[in-house]
Amino acid sequence: MILTVTLNTALDITYRVPELRPHTTHRVTEATERPGGKGVNVARVLAALGHDTVVTGFVGGVTGVVLRQLLAEIAAPGDGPEAPRGTITDALVPIAGTTRRTIGVVDAATGDTTQLNEPGPLVTTPEWSTFMDVYGRLLREASAVALCGSLPPGVPVGTYAQLIREAHTAGVPTLLDTSGEPLRRGIAARPDLVKPNAEELAGLTGSTDPLRAARDARRRGARAVAASLGPDGMLAVTAHGAWRATPPRRLAGNPTGAGDAAVAGLLSGLVEEAPWPDRLARSVALSAAAVRAPVAGEFDRSVYDETLARVEVTEHPAAA
Numbered sequence: 001m002i003l004t005v006t007l008n009t010a011l012d013i014t015y016r017v018p019e020l021r022p023h024t025t026h027r028v029t030e031a032t033e034r035p036g037g038k039g040v041n042v043a044r045v046l047a048a049l050g051h052d053t054v055v056t057g058f059v060g061g062v063t064g065v066v067l068r069q070l071l072a073e074i075a076a077p078g079d080g081p082e083a084p085r086g087t088i089t090d091a092l093v094p095i096a097g098t099t100r101r102t103i104g105v106v107d108a109a110t111g112d113t114t115q116l117n118e119p120g121p122l123v124t125t126p127e128w129s130t131f132m133d134v135y136g137r138l139l140r141e142a143s144a145v146a147l148c149g150s151l152p153p154g155v156p157v158g159t160y161a162q163l164i165r166e167a168h169t170a171g172v173p174t175l176l177d178t179s180g181e182p183l184r185r186g187i188a189a190r191p192d193l194v195k196p197n198a199e200e201l202a203g204l205t206g207s208t209d210p211l212r213a214a215r216d217a218r219r220r221g222a223r224a225v226a227a228s229l230g231p232d233g234m235l236a237v238t239a240h241g242a243w244r245a246t247p248p249r250r251l252a253g254n255p256t257g258a259g260d261a262a263v264a265g266l267l268s269g270l271v272e273e274a275p276w277p278d279r280l281a282r283s284v285a286l287s288a289a290a291v292r293a294p295v296a297g298e299f300d301r302s303v304y305d306e307t308l309a310r311v312e313v314t315e316h317p318a319a320a
């Protein structure tokens, strides 16, 4: 199975409004609730692709109950075209605090999304110890682990580095998708792959040139870097070469969750030991297909198939 870790899970609420205008009252025309946090979205996309997944991290309070119920509904085998083909197993660790909500407000006039993410619950030392026991046990069954999203209060910034080291000891490849100081510290622990976006990469390295920044991130410890460049696709720099994948066209829609779909594509390629150009093509196509889906964690399968057939992958001439 593929393990996804979401230490700061979230109940994702998406509101659609006719037009978002600060300092005014809005009538919401559509509201959705989904189990969220980046690793939860990654697991949902992986399961849709046919991979068995296990979701861990922390969950608590009323929002936590709702999150788990919604996750169980999604994970339950159905027979419709949207039913997951792989399993999603809930191995979340209960805590006394309350799972956060994240609010995405979609402006129907422009299609733009404004995101409001709560900080998340405080995690106590005994809760952290319980998590580490669960994590160690799950690693024994995992073919890869994805470490995703922000850290909740009380969890030290060096935590991802610790989780990467544990995974190395267990012989499990790691993918890190976070930002800021947790990303910087995590990279120093030599994850197999990091998936920053261009902004996160620039924040880490000080360079706005993605190729230069990705190479810098490898020098800092990441074994491979796959940088998402939004509608322009993805750039990967590995020990074996550098590639750029470009989608056939820019798609308008909700970008929330597109990065998570990209992570799912990279992970599926990793466990299948697919060549890098295939991994990137898959990742870019899933990302585009997620933009066309209304909520994070879902993707439009016909956009995926159509984009996958037409993604252009070119090898970068210079050595990695």
Ligand SMILES: O=P(O)(O)OC[C@@]1(O)O[C@H](CO)[C@@H](O)[C@@H]1O
Pocket: 008, 010, 012, 036, 037, 038, 041, 102, 115, 117, 148, 149, 150, 151, 256, 257, 258, 259, 260, 296
């Ligand atoms: O606050 P974080 O952990 O960085 O991101 C959380 C989040 O915004 O990311 C996902 C989309 O990528 C949403 O499901 C989720 O709520």
